[in-house]
Amino acid sequence: DGGITQSPxxxxxxxxxxxxxxxxxNLNHDAMYWYRQDPGQGLRLIYYSQIVNDFQxxxxxxxxxxxxxKKESFPLTVTSAQKNPTAxxxxxxxxxxxxxxxxxxxxxxxxxx
Amino acid sequence: KQEVTQIPAALxxxxxxxxVLNCSFTDSAIYNLQWFRQxxxxxxxxxxxxxxxxxxxxxxxxxxSLDKSSGRSTLYIAASQPGDSATYLCAVIPIKAAGxxxxxxxxxxxxxxx
Numbered sequence: 343d344g345g346i347t348q349s350p351x352x353x354x355x356x357x358x359x360x361x362x363x364x365x366x367x368n369l370n371h372d373a374m375y376w377y378r379q380d381p382g383q384g385l386r387l388i389y390y391s392q393i394v395n396d397f398q399x400x401x402x403x404x405x406x407x408x409x410x411x412k413k414e415s416f417p418l419t420v421t422s423a424q425k426n427p428t429a430x431x432x433x434x435x436x437x438x439x440x441x442x443x444x445x446x447x448x449x450x451x452x453x454x455x
Numbered sequence: 456k457q458e459v460t461q462i463p464a465a466l467x468x469x470x471x472x473x474x475v476l477n478c479s480f481t482d483s484a485i486y487n488l489q490w491f492r493q494x495x496x497x498x499x500x501x502x503x504x505x506x507x508x509x510x511x512x513x514x515x516x517x518x519x520s521l522d523k524s525s526g527r528s529t530l531y532i533a534a535s536q537p538g539d540s541a542t543y544l545c546a547v548i549p550i551k552a553a554g555x556x557x558x559x560x561x562x563x564x565x566x567x568x569x
Contacts (some may be wrong), residue, residue, distance in 0.1 A: 346498075373555060382561075383561075384544075384560065384561045384562065385544075385557075385559040387556055387557075390556060392554050392555075398553070398554060400556070430496075432498055432499065434499075436555060439555075441486055441487050441504075441506045441507075442555065443501055443504045444501065444546075446491070446499040446500075446501075448497055448498040449496075449497065451496070
């Protein structure tokens with residue numbers, strides 16, 4: 343059953359703590375993306391990767407880091423430098439090329455406590 | 456910079472009525488447009504992908520049209536059901552954007568009343 347798996351579903355972070363969100367896909371897609379969703383603001387791109395061992399900053403990369411060591415995995419670390427991390431985080435993937443469909447995971451809700 | 460707008464932000468209709476959802480974008484230079492559905496607290500489910508060379512796409516009760524010259528897309532859902540209640544988002548891939556990055560609208564929250 344192909345798809346994108348995000349874990350955990352809920353995550354709580356203490357002030358000053360780094361946390362890592364997992365994203366795994368078995369669709370054999372080259373491109374992967376991380377978006378942040380806030381109420382009333384829509385989805386904003388954090389980072390994206392078009393190929394293993396390469397990634398690019400999106401519109402709101404400050405306070406986040408990623409790695410792409412394997413094709414199927416694209417973890418996102420929310421660092422202590424991210425001042426307002428409470429949000430819903432969505433991972434997506436797609437094939438390379440201009441007319442490809444994007445698929446999303448079920449999301450991780452991160453809350454600062 | 457490409458901007459995508461969805462109006463209205465919320466919509467309520469009685470069961471059985473046809474739904475018409477609007478999406479507008481400022482730059483017609485796009486590769487494709489994609490419609491998604493999002494249930495509360497869930498991820499996005501892809502509904503339809505319209506390539507820039509196409510005028511419409513259909514899947515079951517769903518039909519999406521694309522008019523690049525006017526920067527508009529419309530999602531039609533025939534004979535709405537309470538299970539259609541969700542937020543619907545549209546997104547485009549601008550030609551000028553590297554990495555096939557999607558630009559999203561703010562979504563239309565739909566309530567279908569029994």
